[in-house]
Amino acid sequence: MSKLYQGIVGVCDKFVPTNLRPLWEHPAGPKTIFFWAPAFKWGLVLGGLGDINRPAEKLSIPQVSSLAATGLIWSRYSLVIIPKNYSLFYVNVFVAAINVYQLARAINYQQSLPKK
Template structure:
């Protein structure tokens, strides 16, 4: 069994270690995940469904890239799988909010269109 220092040195010099973009690219991309997690505290009305959808497609594409690149980049794969999860959750929050808002707006229109109790049979109000 290799010592801790030997394993650390192997990681340091590996093709996906901290000397390469295979390491620092995914580290930087964790910012997307953190931003998505922070946005979960905000109201769903501020979620952009277009941008959230783009982030979902982006993460799917880069998960595929992380799997196919040689050597496989598991850190990038984990980062984009996490981002995909966060963005899909945000999209579901927005969808729930938008459908409930549409139902509320339709109810308000129905109430506004209903005749008032003060209206007389001839259409004149009291």
């Protein structure tokens, strides 16, 4: 798979405009997993945005808690690794923010239920 990917990158390399070369050649650029992992992680952000209108009683507190925690942890990690990976930082900030909001909604709903 690596040989295939390197071949694709080699072909694409010829078509990258001069003004995009710094991004293309960056240690966390499209030639590396450091670019593609955060790119696909935006799917979690889109999923979280899709759940904004979901009724609070349908939200899973353990799920949104774990997503919020991992978003916070990976946000910190992305700034201490070398090279610093700002795309990983931003996607994890959004993952954390959306899931903290969802967690607040779920907890607020649970607290509004009458005591048994």
